[in-house]
Amino acid sequence: MTDPAYLRLRLPLTASPFTVLRAAVRALHPDTRAVRSFRTARKRFYRQMPCAHAARQAAGDPPSG
Structure with a gap:
């Protein structure tokens, strides 16, 4: 089962860990x-x-997605 918060990032399977981290930071409201x-x-x-x-x-x- 994949984390729903991760699914909302809508990242490709080939994304780097740094890209994942940047998307996670941007997902949170300022x-x-x-x-x-x-x-x-x-x-x-x-x-x-x-x-x-x-x-x-x-x-x-x-x-x-």
């Missing part, structure tokens, strides 16, 4: 990125997105 108390949750989100992408690449899933 006000959300500015809240200091969300820092731990943001870091966890930023770590999960490249992991979800790597898992999708390993599985060879077709692009979603």
Whole structure:
């Protein structure tokens, strides 16, 4: 099962980890990125997105969307 937040990024299977990270950063609203108390949750989100992408690449899933 793929993370719904990762699916909303709509990235191709060939995207690099850096591209995935940039897309994850852009996916969050600027006000959300500015809240200091969300820092731990943001870091966890930023770590999960490249992991979800790597898992999708390993599985060879077709692009979603």
